[in-house]
Amino acid sequence: MIRLTGLTKHYPGQAEPAVDHLDLEVPEGEIVVFVGPSGCGKTTTMKLVNRLIEPTSGRIEIDGRDVTGVDPDRLRRGIGYAIQQTGLFPHRTVADNIATVPRLLGWGRERIAARVDELLAKVGLDPQTYRDRHPGRLSGGQQQRVGVARALAADPPVLLMDEPFGAIDPLTREALQEEFLRLQRDIRKTIVFVTHDIDEAVKMGDRIAIFGECGRVLQYDTPARILGEPAEGFVADFIGNGTNVRRLSLTRLCEVEVSDDRPVVVRGSGDGGCPTAPGSFALLVDRDRRPLGWAEPGQDRPLPLISHLGPEHTLHDALDAMLANNSDTVVVTDQDGRYRGTVEMATIQTHLHRVGGPGNEGGPVRGGERADRSIGTS
Ligand SMILES: Nc1ncnc2c1ncn2[C@@H]1O[C@H](COP(=O)(O)OP(=O)(O)OP(=O)(O)O)[C@@H](O)[C@H]1O
Known part of the structure; x- marks a missing residue:
């Protein structure tokens, strides 16, 4: 000291x-x-x-x-x-x-x-x-x-x-x-x-x-x-x-509850988990659950995964990736690079509402929880 x-x-x-x-x-x-x-x-x-x-x-x-x-x-x-x-x-x-x-x-x-x-x-x-x-x-x-x-x-x-x-x-x-x-x-x-x-x-x-x-x-x-x-x-x-955006850099993705709503397809498994609705995507992973890309029904080639973030990245990095990729979702992996879930734009909004009050440093944020639903719940 x-x-x-x-x-x-x-x-x-x-x-x-x-x-x-x-x-x-x-x-x-x-x-x-x-x-x-x-x-x-x-x-x-x-x-x-x-x-x-x-x-x-x-x-x-x-x-x-x-x-x-x-x-x-x-x-x-x-x-x-x-x-x-x-x-x-x-x-x-x-x-x-x-x-x-x-x-x-x-x-x-x-x-x-x-x-x-x-x-x-x-x-x-x-x-x-x-x-x-x-x-x-x-x-x-x-x-x-x-x-x-x-x-x-x-x-x-x-x-x-x-x-x-x-x-x-x-x-x-x-x-x-x-x-x-x-x-x-x-x-x-x-x-x-x-x-x-x-x-x-x-x-x-x-x-x-x-x-x-x-x-x-x-x-x-x-x-x-x-x-x-x-x-x-x-x-x-x-x-x-810009304090709101700055606050996002205080929360690491390992502290955030991710959403696991996305269908996941394991490459080469003949997995039937691929969504059937046109235009809806499943995450393609390898046998170790490492993300490879986005699979679309009826398409042989997956779309590339532009970025995915690890546990040490922050919500600020997630927002940055979403803006750079013109997407409202970012794929999150664990420390071994295995798929953990996604963080959605709504997760970020929820987080900002939770930590918005003075002195409130916020608790865990549930992935995909809608910001408008969270008002008054914290
Ligand atoms: N060797 C020195 N002799 C006289 N005055 C000095 C000397 N070193 C620094 N000062 C003065 O002391 C004050 C504080 O300087 P210091 O370098 O500690 O500031 P700082 O906050 O680190 O600045 P910066 O961010 O520009 O590096 C300034 O007014 C500076 O002009």
Whole structure:
């Protein structure tokens, strides 16, 4: 856990403090996102935690220990740090970059090599292909992955991430966010994550701290409560329009009851489950129930399945897929890629009605339940 108490940074020559008597706790194993406009003190606060910047006053505790008296170099070896510009050494290989802190800690060569390969695999880079490359021969997204691997190298309990997925295209960024969240489910680090982007904050944060001027936190809460009950004025303005759609990204498909009304045909089984009404489709699956396409009566060739989503995707992804495919249904699979059911547009409407009230974080949503029927039932 990180606890900041009365933390203040007044840069010399500045009229106002950059961070002013900040009290904040980052619970163990959670991601806390600092979000707010440019110049509100997010980066300064983060750099105070690993003492890249020294505080003017106040207390910083990590796991109950006051770190303001600890040797800053030693402190930083125990705190992972990933930044937007990645800070990779251009003349060193990927492996050497990742090995920076383990080497400072005196790890043996074999242990370092094993750790490098383990981390490259964890961040989705094939160790054999990438360990001996130089950063200049990597894409922006690959460099960010190496940056994250380097931050995790010595398995620090605390990770500071300053816009680690900034400055890359939106698709790569989304993929990196998803992968990092998957990784975090295993590693359970205590993380401070800085971003300008409220959507990224909602997606990544167990909690969000919304910063206003001079490093003052205007609201510190779960994403659901920040979207549902934004503090008046600045916070509501900062979140802006579109909170309904944003809320959809808080619900994963594994939390949603899917509909199993669709007929399913197993390929090659001579199954009679195919619907007889013209224009009605059955889902064609293989013998392991992996979706293959849509079967139409009287047609030999199935229509392609444009997309299907897994348990970690969100209702926001489902809505996105429906809009992209001009369809009101999306096929959902389990973690092994087996057909689980469908989510319908009505499921999404129902969900939004359920979570609509302030403070109501909603219960499970039944697939296909009509939004108009759900009014007054929650
Ligand atoms: N080294 C410095 N010397 C003097 N003032 C500084 C220094 N670094 C930051 N500041 C000032 O402190 C305030 C907070 O800056 P900080 O970089 O922490 O904000 P931020 O919220 O991270 O901004 P951004 O989102 O643009 O990165 C700003 O007014 C900035 O101009």
